């Protein structure tokens with residue numbers, strides 16, 4: 258589970274070679290001669306065309322569906338769980354059902370079928386390290402965006418576990434969610450380990466790791482340094498969130514949509530906003546990717562922010578309508594260990610972004626990054642990208658329900674009123690499939706969970722674009738399977 262032999266970065270990258278060769282074989286037969294939109298499109302044009310085609314087909318289908326009675330398409334399991342909702346107050350001062358979150362989680366039965374809202378006392382700092390077992394779906398952490406509860410811990414990858422060995426990246430996590438249908442509203446997830454010194458070993462310090470599918474977070478803060486948010490696996494929705502970190506601070510195999518979020522680098526050195534992992538050599542990973550819409554990117558003045566670097570040969574990240582501060586480096590993206598980013602299947606694109614860091618791209622973005630057309634961008638820009646119609650609900654559903662086991666009625670008034678209607682994106686049909694079709698949409702997004710995935714250690718000492726050469730690290734295989742043995746999502 259260790260993220261890798263940190264300082265081995267200058268050795269050869271033999272381990273990654275088979276992956277790249279395989280990718281080349283897979284893509285070469287698909288390669289069209291002409292670029293679709295320039296840059297990387299040259300090597301991935303067929304996929305783009307297919308993506309657009311299926312979007313058009315499914316857009317019409319879903320529009321039809323949502324127009325009629327059939328518009329309500331919440332998962333049956335999910336709607337059943339919402340009907341049986343219970344609320345427990347977690348208040349260290351003893352005024353609620355539980356005094357800490359660990360105890361509240363322990364009381365949720367395996368195979369839980371009810372929405373369980375843990376109403377976290379606003380303003381409280383819960384110093385707890387939490388693990389939400391796959392056997393306990395439908396859990397909500399609710400607090401107050403104006404006075405959020407904070408869940409904080411300070412492990413890093415180098416922290417020694419019970420067995421005397423370093424816990425690794427996965428083990429460093431403050432809050433690990435392996436169950437499905439997680440929701441959070443107005444909560445701060447934090448890893449407050451001291452920032453790793455540039456080049457230091459084992460500095461990964463995850464604040465939140467999402468390994469279950471269909472997770473939605475509203476008005477939350479995910480705060481840390483290196484590797485803050487492990488967007489590990491599954492379909493995830495982030496709305497009005499603040500995400501802070503330094504190197505690779507949003508990383509993983511997730512298929513996720515970030516809407517109206519603020520993404521902030523906390524360091525003056527080089528920061529890398531995303532390290533999306535999607536490699537064709539891992540079965541099931543094909544559909545993952547991060548999509549950002551109407552977000553803003555910035556950081557410490559004088560810092561240098563990369564929009565992403567490729568963890569795997571088919572890393573996929575799209576930014577649309579996003580404001581980019583001057584800290585975003587002109588070159589924008591980094592290929593990391595991928596030998597030929599221009600033909601590997603990496604899909605890095607921007608659509609209608611603005612701000613000083615976006616303007617720079619007109620002149621200097623790396624050659625294989627895409628300036629997307631509207632047609633190309635559409636499949637990514639909206640909750641349809643994560644099949645949101647079947648599971649994204651407004652945060653207001655976290656309120657109400659039956660009172661906790663101690664019969665202390667939770668005030669419905671404390672309910673977030675933020676979203677009166679479901680936060681699906683207006684400019685796209687309710688839920689068009691992005692890459693395949695409606696049938697295929699039923700499958701979990703990214704199943705890649707095992708060690709075939711090569712991961713290197715971020716080059717935190719890299720000072721600028723040219724310095725990223727030093728990031729050509731030796732990929733050390735990391736078992737991305739969960740700490741729980743039951744790694745397969747339902």
Ligand SMILES: *[C@@H]1O[C@H](CO)[C@@H](O)[C@H](O)[C@H]1NC(C)=O
Nearest residue numbers: 332333334335368370437747
């Ligand atoms: C609903 O729950 C049942 C029982 O746990 C499970 O077998 C089924 O796969 C679930 N359906 C979905 C769509 O998750």
Ligand SMILES: *[C@@H]1O[C@H](CO)[C@@H](O)[C@H](O)[C@H]1NC(C)=O
Nearest residue numbers: 346348351352353663665666
């Ligand atoms: C019920 O909750 C309220 C507010 O959290 C608290 O003030 C009160 O003491 C609780 N009553 C009981 C019986 O636990």
Ligand SMILES: *[C@@H]1O[C@H](CO)[C@@H](O)[C@H](O)[C@H]1NC(C)=O
Nearest residue numbers: 355356357358359360361385
């Ligand atoms: C959490 O609450 C339970 C039940 O009151 C208690 O036994 C346990 O010690 C508490 N844990 C922490 C870390 O405070």
Ligand SMILES: *[C@@H]1O[C@H](CO)[C@@H](O)[C@H](O)[C@H]1NC(C)=O
Nearest residue numbers: 384410411412413449450451
């Ligand atoms: C983590 O926090 C605890 C207190 O909550 C502190 O005792 C410990 O020194 C911290 N560890 C590090 C590495 O900062």
Ligand SMILES: *[C@@H]1O[C@H](CO)[C@@H](O)[C@H](O)[C@H]1NC(C)=O
Nearest residue numbers: 497516517518519551552553
């Ligand atoms: C963009 O995000 C801001 C909050 O960050 C929000 O106020 C605004 O309405 C959003 N604009 C669109 C077009 O979604």
Ligand SMILES: *[C@@H]1O[C@H](CO)[C@@H](O)[C@H](O)[C@H]1NC(C)=O
Nearest residue numbers: 402403475476497673674675
């Ligand atoms: C959630 O965050 C958004 C953006 O910061 C803000 O406009 C909205 O008021 C917040 N919701 C609540 C209930 O505070």
Ligand SMILES: *[C@@H]1O[C@H](CO)[C@@H](O)[C@H](O)[C@H]1NC(C)=O
Nearest residue numbers: 311314693694695696697698
């Ligand atoms: C939709 O996807 C399923 C599963 O991949 C496939 O069997 C089916 O042929 C596809 N249908 C269309 C119309 O592409």
Ligand SMILES: *[C@@H]1O[C@H](CO)[C@@H](O)[C@H](O)[C@H]1NC(C)=O
Nearest residue numbers: 539540706707708709736738
């Ligand atoms: C990893 O995936 C390969 C190929 O699918 C499989 O053979 C192997 O058993 C998996 N390993 C683990 C630890 O899951």
Ligand SMILES: *[C@@H]1O[C@H](CO)[C@@H](O)[C@H](O)[C@H]1NC(C)=O
Nearest residue numbers: 561719720721722723724725
């Ligand atoms: C960035 O790299 C260039 C070219 O190697 C070098 O001239 C410049 O001094 C570097 N800037 C920083 C801040 O290290």
Ligand SMILES: *[C@@H]1O[C@H](CO)[C@@H](O)[C@H](O)[C@H]1NC(C)=O
Nearest residue numbers: 367388390391392740741742
């Ligand atoms: C998750 O829950 C199952 C069922 O109770 C248990 O067997 C397993 O040990 C738990 N996993 C972890 C990592 O706690």
